[in-house]
Amino acid sequence: MKNLMKLLALLIVIVAVVGCGAQPAAPAAPAATEEAAAPAEGDKPLKFVYVSPTPLGVNDFLIMGQTGLELAGDKHGAQTKVLESEDPTTREENVRAAINDGANIVIVLGFEFNDIIPKVAAEAPDTQFLIVDQCIENPPANVHCAVFKEYEAAFLIGAIAASLTETGKVGAISALDIPFLHRYTDSFAEGAKYVKPDIETSTLWVGSDVSAFSDPARAKEQALAMAADGVDHIFAAGAASNFGIFEAAKEKGFFTYGVDVNQCPSAPGHVVENLIKRVDTAIVESVDKIMAGSKENLLTYGLAEKGIGLVALTTDKPEDSQCEIMKHPELIETIKGIQDKIISGEIKIEDPMFKQ
Numbered sequence: 001m002k003n004l005m006k007l008l009a010l011l012i013v014i015v016a017v018v019g020c021g022a023q024p025a026a027p028a029a030p031a032a033t034e035e036a037a038a039p040a041e042g043d044k045p046l047k048f049v050y051v052s053p054t055p056l057g058v059n060d061f062l063i064m065g066q067t068g069l070e071l072a073g074d075k076h077g078a079q080t081k082v083l084e085s086e087d088p089t090t091r092e093e094n095v096r097a098a099i100n101d102g103a104n105i106v107i108v109l110g111f112e113f114n115d116i117i118p119k120v121a122a123e124a125p126d127t128q129f130l131i132v133d134q135c136i137e138n139p140p141a142n143v144h145c146a147v148f149k150e151y152e153a154a155f156l157i158g159a160i161a162a163s164l165t166e167t168g169k170v171g172a173i174s175a176l177d178i179p180f181l182h183r184y185t186d187s188f189a190e191g192a193k194y195v196k197p198d199i200e201t202s203t204l205w206v207g208s209d210v211s212a213f214s215d216p217a218r219a220k221e222q223a224l225a226m227a228a229d230g231v232d233h234i235f236a237a238g239a240a241s242n243f244g245i246f247e248a249a250k251e252k253g254f255f256t257y258g259v260d261v262n263q264c265p266s267a268p269g270h271v272v273e274n275l276i277k278r279v280d281t282a283i284v285e286s287v288d289k290i291m292a293g294s295k296e297n298l299l300t301y302g303l304a305e306k307g308i309g310l311v312a313l314t315t316d317k318p319e320d321s322q323c324e325i326m327k328h329p330e331l332i333e334t335i336k337g338i339q340d341k342i343i344s345g346e347i348k349i350e351d352p353m354f355k356q
Contacts, residue, residue: 046078048105048287049098053091053112055084060261061279065109065132068283075284076291078104085112092116099124105290107283110134117143128290132279139297144290146282149302151187152342153275153309154235155349157257158191159338160273161233162199163331164255171202171226172235173219173245175212179353184237184259184275186352194338194347202231206241216244223248223256233257233272246271255324262311264323272324274311282307304343313339 050069056062066082073080081101083094095116098106108117109132118136121129121143128142135145161170170192172185189201204222206212219241223234227248235257236245242258246267249256256267258274282301289296301307312318312325312332319326326332341347 044102046076047081047101047103048073048076048078048107049081049083049101049103050107050109051083051085051091051094051098051113053085053108053110055086056082061277062109064261064277064279065107065283068132068280069107071280072284072287076287088112092120095120099127103127105130105287107132107287109279130283130286130290132282132286133277135298141295141297144286144294144297144299146286146299146301146307148277148282148308149300149351150275150277150308151183151349151351151353152303154184154187154237155191155194155342155347156310156335156339157235157273157275158188158193158201159195160325160331160335161188161235161255161257162192162195163334164272164328165196165199165233167230167232168196168198169200169202169229169231170233170235171204171231172237173204173206173222173226173241174237175206175239175241176208176210177205181237182352182355184235186355187349188235188237190349191338202226202229206238213239213241215241216247218244220244220248223254224252227252227254236263237275242266262315262321262323264311264321268322269324271322274323276309276311276314278307278309278314281305303339309339310335 048069050065052062052065056066069080083098085091085094091112095106099120105128107130111134113131114134114136117129117131121140125142130144130146132146135147139145172188174181174185185203192199192201206215206219219238223245226234232254234245234254236242237259242263243266245256249270250267255272256270257272260277262274264271286299289299303309306314311321311323313336342349
């Protein structure tokens with residue numbers, strides 16, 4: 001068990017990229033037996049603060065965090081504030097500023113806060129902390145984590161690719177060959193074989209260190225190699241490296257799939273669908289539980305919770321998404337049926353992260 005926890009801790013460091021964070025095993029329950037106290041309202045107005053790891057800019061993944069904050073604030077009548085960070089120093093400064101400003105709940109997104117939250121949470125036991133798309137080992141009673149079942153939606157992506165391929169060959173390109181990222185690649189292949197048991201699947205890895213998450217040139221080379229081998233549908237799960245795969249798709253005419261947010265506008269006519277992480281949904285529902293006094297440290301969001309999904313099935317106005325899937329309404333209904341079977345338990349998908 002100790003070796004497993006060391007491995008999981010290492011994975012958190014390795015998967016250091018916005019929008020592709022690792023998720024450790026379920027944390028041990030805190031020593032305290034009493035329920036975590038809900039943020040007290042009293043005479044002071046409620047205050048929720050979202051601290052981003054980097055400036056929001058045009059990063060849709062981080063902007064979803066702001067959307068979730070605002071929705072949660074409206075729902076609970078709380079004041080909201082966004083503090084945008086630049087680097088490790090400003091991240092900790094912003095978290096401390098949120099505490100000093102009287103925040104009832106401090107929301108952070110991503111691995112970048114893994115070293116900060118354990119320290120500040122111990123110093124501010126009356127403040128509740130929500131870490132999204134990440135978790136820390138043995139979180140104290142005032143730290144809650146919202147994580148995702150990426151493998152459920154990856155299965156659906158594979159089912160779509162198998163349904164649309166004309167060559168009988170589909171593939172996935174991800175950043176690193178580590179257990180967490182097998183949630184994308186292995187489940188994609190599993191979903192493809194669910195639809196066509198004899199389909200040919202393949203996987204390529206961009207690199208062997210964290211630079212693989214931001215190496216579009218190398219990812220493009222691999223996508224071109226796959227296409228040359230007859231693969232006509234490629235699942236891109238490489239964070240910023242995805243843009244190289246999209247460029248290759250535009251050049252060679254194959255189809256591809258994105259992750260985290262709607263990436264169809266990056267290559268209209270070529271991106272079929274996306275594995276969407278509904279950060280906004282996870283924040284709203286997690287804040288609901290914190291406000292109710294929940295002592296849960298690990299809050300998991302999959303297809304059933306609508307925290308993970310596809311553009312066509314979980315977003316507003318999918319017809320405006322520029323995704324190729326919208327040209328296939330009958331297939332959308334078929335995939336919805338598969339999704340329903342996953343939610344009901346008729347289709348069981350093991351977490352590939354713990355099959356390695």
